Amino acid sequence: MARTRFGADTDLYCGTGILASWPELKPGAVAKAEExxxxxxxxxxxxxAILTSPMLTQQGxxxxxxxxxxxxKRQFDAFEAATVAVLRKRVADAVEAVTLAAVLNVTKRxxxxxxxxxxxxxxxxxxxxxxxALMLRAKYLTACKDGSDDGLVAAVESAPSCAALLDASVIxxxxxxxxxxxxxxxxxxxxxxxxxxxxxxxxxxxxxRHLPPAEPQLLKVQSA
Numbered sequence: 001m002a003r004t005r006f007g008a009d010t011d012l013y014c015g016t017g018i019l020a021s022w023p024e025l026k027p028g029a030v031a032k033a034e035e036x037x038x039x040x041x042x043x044x045x046x047x048x049a050i051l052t053s054p055m056l057t058q059q060g061x062x063x064x065x066x067x068x069x070x071x072x073k074r075q076f077d078a079f080e081a082a083t084v085a086v087l088r089k090r091v092a093d094a095v096e097a098v099t100l101a102a103v104l105n106v107t108k109r110x111x112x113x114x115x116x117x118x119x120x121x122x123x124x125x126x127x128x129x130x131x132x133a134l135m136l137r138a139k140y141l142t143a144c145k146d147g148s149d150d151g152l153v154a155a156v157e158s159a160p161s162c163a164a165l166l167d168a169s170v171i172x173x174x175x176x177x178x179x180x181x182x183x184x185x186x187x188x189x190x191x192x193x194x195x196x197x198x199x200x201x202x203x204x205x206x207x208x209r210h211l212p213p214a215e216p217q218l219l220k221v222q223s224a
Contacts, residue, residue, distance in 0.1 A: 069210035124155035
């Protein structure tokens with residue numbers, strides 16, 4: 001397929017480098033991304049026709065280009081909702097599932113066992129508070145990656161927010177590491193998200209010069 005500024009030698013096939021670790025995903029992902037390229041090709045073709053039309057005034061050209069860009073943006077947004085948003089939901093669900101399995105499995109225990117579990121968690125948290133912060137961080141992330149100390153992981157992640165043992169960003173990193181170990185397909189989801197987002201960003205850059213300015217949001221003053 002002949003392409004204009006956005007084409008096979010630039011954004012689409014350069015972007016496939018993001019999928020280098022998942023060659024099995026590349027054919028399907030590229031085929032899907034061709035939908036974006038088709039939208040951009042149509043935009044560039046119609047843009048050229050509008051700009052060279054002897055029948056349109058400058059204002060007429062501006063108006064038609066604005067409508068064309070707005071329609072293309074709508075198609076990009078629809079593509080993102082059907083692909084990137086769905087993949088992000090799958091990643092979020094996987095993170096939540098692993099978090100619940102590691103931290104909230106106490107709910108499956110009988111009351112006596114749950115009490116013992118909670119007491120152990122408190123002991124682990126008390127010991128963790130005596131550790132050097134960098135050492136605790138390293139032990140927690142290692143446990144998330146290799147499953148060597150689920151007790152420490154559960155103790156850290158179930159700590160009350162008012163007495164957190166580690167920064168939220170470290171815990172988020174640990175959860176993703178655990179997801180990568182227990183749900184390896186999530187890494188491929190992340191790669192696809194990055195790939196499609198890269199292509200969409202390049203495509204949106206093509207049309208942004210013609211998008212009408214956003215209308216200002218007027219504050220409604222309610223009468224007393």
